[in-house]
Amino acid sequence: MIDSRVNIHWSKRSYCQATIQQIDRTNINIKEKIQQEFDEFLSNPENKKVFEILKLEIDVLRHNAEKVPEKIEPRDWLTLLKTTTKTQRKRYLKFLWLNEMTALSQKAKKELKKTEALAKKAEQIEDTGEMKYGLSYNTLFLRIYESTMNRYYNSRVFRAMMFEPKIVFDCGYEEYMSPREIHACAKQLTLSFAANRVHINPMSLYFCNMNEAGSLLQQCNSFMPNLLDDDCPLTVTSQSYLDLFPKNQLIYLTPHCKVNMTEYNPEMVYILGAIVDKVN
Numbered sequence: 413m414i415d416s417r418v419n420i421h422w423s424k425r426s427y428c429q430a431t432i433q434q435i436d437r438t439n440i441n442i443k444e445k446i447q448q449e450f451d452e453f454l455s456n457p458e459n460k461k462v463f464e465i466l467k468l469e470i471d472v473l474r475h476n477a478e479k480v481p482e483k484i485e486p487r488d489w490l491t492l493l494k495t496t497t498k499t500q501r502k503r504y505l506k507f508l509w510l511n512e513m514t515a516l517s518q519k520a521k522k523e524l525k526k527t528e529a530l531a532k533k534a535e536q537i538e539d540t541g542e543m544k545y546g547l548s549y550n551t552l553f554l555r556i557y558e559s560t561m562n563r564y565y566n567s568r569v570f571r572a573m574m575f576e577p578k579i580v581f582d583c584g585y586e587e588y589m590s591p592r593e594i595h596a597c598a599k600q601l602t603l604s605f606a607a608n609r610v611h612i613n614p615m616s617l618y619f620c621n622m623n624e625a626g627s628l629l630q631q632c633n634s635f636m637p638n639l640l641d642d643d644c645p646l647t648v649t650s651q652s653y654l655d656l657f658p659k660n661q662l663i664y665l666t667p668h669c670k671v672n673m674t675e676y677n678p679e680m681v682y683i684l685g686a687i688v689d690k691v692n
Contacts, residue, residue, distance in 0.1 A: 446485075446486050446487045446490070449486075450490055459493075463489070466489075466492060466493060466501075469498070473502070478502070479510075480505050481505065481508040481511075482512065483512070484508065487627075487630060491504060491591045491627075492504060492505075504591065565609045565610055566644075566645050568609075568614055569608070569645035569646075570645050572613075572615055572616050572645075576613070576614065576615050576616050577616070577678040578616045578657070578681045578682075579616070579617050579681075579682055579684065580618040580620050580653045580681060580683040581601060581604070581618065581619050581620070581684050581685075581686045582621055582653065582664075582683055583601075583620060583621050583628055583686045584620075584623075585687040588687065589689070592690075593687075593688040593689065593690055594627050595631055596688045596690070597631075597686055597688040598628055599631075599635060600686075600688065601619065602632060602635040602636050605617060605636070605646055609645070617646055617647070618647045618653070619632075619647065619686070620649055620651060620652060620656065621652055621653075622648055622649060622650055623650065624650055628686075653681070653683055657681045661679065662681050662683060663681070663682050665684055666685060
């Protein structure tokens with residue numbers, strides 16, 4: 413049995429993988445952690461002064477009809493405070509504004525769709541004395557809910573974690589990415605998990621070298637709120653793949669390799685670098 417109190421690594425609970433050192437992650441709340449970090453930053457009078465100057469700068473930009481979001485989260489405040497130039501801040505504020513506009517547009521479409529559905533249902537409520545068929549009425553078919561599909565997909569991935577080939581995403585490149593690149597990388601990681609989950613033959617995915625206090629984990633958790641739950645069919649750990657698998661089974665896939673891969677071996681563990689480099 414592994415004693416987690418003397419363990420410098422952490423991971424989610426995994427299945428049939430005894431080598432991964434475990435720490436209970438159930439009570440971790442990413443938002444609370446970011447808020448605590450933000451409060452600690454503002455506890456310093458000098459940092460507080462810089463924050464007030466930044467707020468004034470953003471208010472001026474908003475007054476000049478620049479593309480600035482109405483609401484800025486503590487995570488984004490910390491990112492803005494780390495920027496060194498006004499151009500960088502304006503680009504990041506525009507990025508946040510675009511995300512806010514997209515969210516508002518999706519919300520408006522959802523409300524419109526809901527209103528149209530209610531209006532259509534109200535038209536069909538009229539009692540004609542005849543038997544009706546279709547959704548919410550008589551039907552020969554059972555409705556399959558989204559929660560049922562989620563449990564079905566998760567059960568297949570749980571089985572893959574025990575018996576299927578393994579794919580590792582090396583998440584140790586966070587320090588080499590900008591905030592926007594980290595955001596894009598986190599989105600691609602979650603999309604990779606989603607595509608694997610619905611595939612007819614899913615594989616066992618590992619997110620290795622993940623920094624517990626890093627932005628990449630926070631972004632991934634914002635896209636997947638259940639990422640660190642024990643029932644999420646994904647292994648997330650701060651350990652290296654060198655500590656989890658035999659070295660003679662590891663193959664690192666990169667465009668800069670000297671040897672081309674000509675065949676796929678399911679007994680090997682394939683590694684992909686989780687990095688987005690839009691600058692270079």
